[in-house]
Amino acid sequence: MLDVASLKVRYGAIEAVRGLDLSVGKGEIVALLGANGAGKSSTLAAISGLAHWSGEIVFDGQSLQGHSPEAITRAGIGLVPEGRRIFAGLTVSENLLLGGAVHAPPVELRRRAARMQERFPILAERRHQKAGLMSGGEQQMLAIARALMAEPRLLLMDEPSLGLAPQVVEAVFDLIASLRDEGITILLVEQNVPMSLDIADHALVLAQGQISVRGTTKEVAESQAVQGAYLGH
Template identity: 55%
Template structure:
């Protein structure tokens, strides 16, 4: 029996693998043939300036925008251009940029919307327990209209709603956007706690310093391409990250 090569071990342990992904909006190519993987149990950051293609990448993974070409494999099954509702049921969930809660519904009803694809009543009950353990304030405000929550509480609700589906991979798009510094710290503390609950995560985030404190690895994007990848310490030391934000060569 031949020995198993290291690259084979990494592929085998990848929860999600993306190959040659391209996303177009008309004539504009927002994502230009990128490759990446997300391994079970880790936090992966996607970093880069606005317009780099980060959010388009996450939206393509969950079927909110169509891939022009490329292949996505999740948990051993190809899911390329899958329907969002099917992908949620498979364990792939997005907490979108801007929160996008339902402001005229109660906190509890927003959370119920996140569990619409879960058939098992026991799993729904377990999800309720986990969300309220992570976010005690949501339990206190469960009958309150979501539109009356603070910005930080709305972000907690958006993440809690995503968790109600029991995701194996949670995609977080700009979770700290527009929040006060103290609340940003709470959001990143939450991300660490989610890891303790064995939630694998991919994060698009403009707060690079905070993101690299919690991430295991990351991909730096510029103009729709991945220009650098490495672990958190490598990303902190590379000039590629600074160039991606400041427009260097």
């Protein structure tokens, strides 16, 4: 579904991504792991059209070179950004409606927002409240629901479990598994390595802008790099 080849992202003199290849097959969860500053968010920013890049990004057989973020959303790629980036001063409903705004007419948007509120009861309860007043876990659910408003076929998730209590982390991973079961393909950036390896089909470890380890989750879990650096063995 997604094929990325020789991807490079640079910010002035900083080369954040230095020739990255990755593929995500339809229906898969692929985990993209790596230390702080490895280039994970930059990779997702490139795929979403939010960063300048060179190389190849092909989605469903179509190159994304030169596509605007809006066109990429319409093509079926959604982003749950790092740090959630909800609009704190807007209500929960307004946040949801904005998530599908480039994609569907108002009547359809309201229908989708109603479905999201059925799926996430906390969002229904808080729909008239400012989104910034919700807890971190609730805001994460809103960020995911907002991305789902555009009905993506491929969802890019940037550290959705970061900073959340263990119980909430479990809820986020359960949700990721159910999205996959509903047919959404997922590229998951995470620092929770054990839970990501548990849920994903394939995994890649990014180090200084390049892939250092790749394979099935079992292969990556057994690799020395991951054993030493992330699983604490």
